[in-house]
Amino acid sequence: MTKVTIYVTLRESVVDPQGIATTEALQKMGYEEVKSVRVGKMIELQLDGSEQTIEARVNEMCNDLLINKVIEDYRFEIGEVASK
């Protein structure tokens, strides 16, 4: 079993209202060094398959459903699932 962690962020060209609100909140709390915050999400998959097929399959999943490329970018990491 393999664990894939997908990080989804809004594209750079897209204004992120949550990020803006969070930036302002941090600055109000005194963290003036913060110039910008972008809020994204993480999607974790556990799946079967060889390393070569997983990469292609995960890209397919991202294109088919997990990502809307108009507004979002993504990258992912492939790792082993620790056996319990």
Add this chain to the structure above:
Amino acid sequence: MKFAVLVFPGLTCDLDMYHAIEETVKQDVEYVWHTEADRLDQFDAVLLPTGTSYGNYLRPGALAKSSPACKHLQTFAESGKLVLGVGNGFHILVEAGMLPGGFLRNQSLKFRSARETVRVENNNTAFTNDYTQGQMLTLPVANEFGNYYADEQTVKKLKNNNQIVFTYADGNIDGSTEAIAGITNERGNVLGMMPLPERAVEAIIGGTDGTALFQSIMNNRGEQHVN
């Protein structure tokens, strides 16, 4: 003319849409549950109501793609018949790739339930021919993800093809690109809009500016409308 109200799990305003057809154009209208969408070809127009399909998980409208209904809806639209998606129905059309763009959280970060002034930017469509060009409408909105986004290239295309049908005329509170409130596909037979015309068909519920949209569909019976 036969109308279908296509219902995905989590859509809640199917009744409003059904009622709007009964109230305005008094045609045959039927609910079609998403698992029965293989019979859409029996209908002349499909209406996608608003609500929160699949809990809006992942992205608003996105998980509807896991239903085979989306494929049937695409086939239906490719045949040239009319598809109207409002609110979350618009989200589904975008996520299904039937309309360009994407949706972001409202600039205000709030769920907004209000009335908006909406301008008719193109009255030469199958959905707006009963309005006049530039007409100002008062229509309700109720959404958290009303912030339509399209990149520069897409906006250019939308403008060149006259696909922008409605814009917000009095401020653009949700933050939509170019104040866009509604667009059609290139062919002009699929309309997505955030304002809710089905909630504006009776004076008793606060207005009738949505009536002409349903009337427009009737005016087009049997015609192909290409922008």
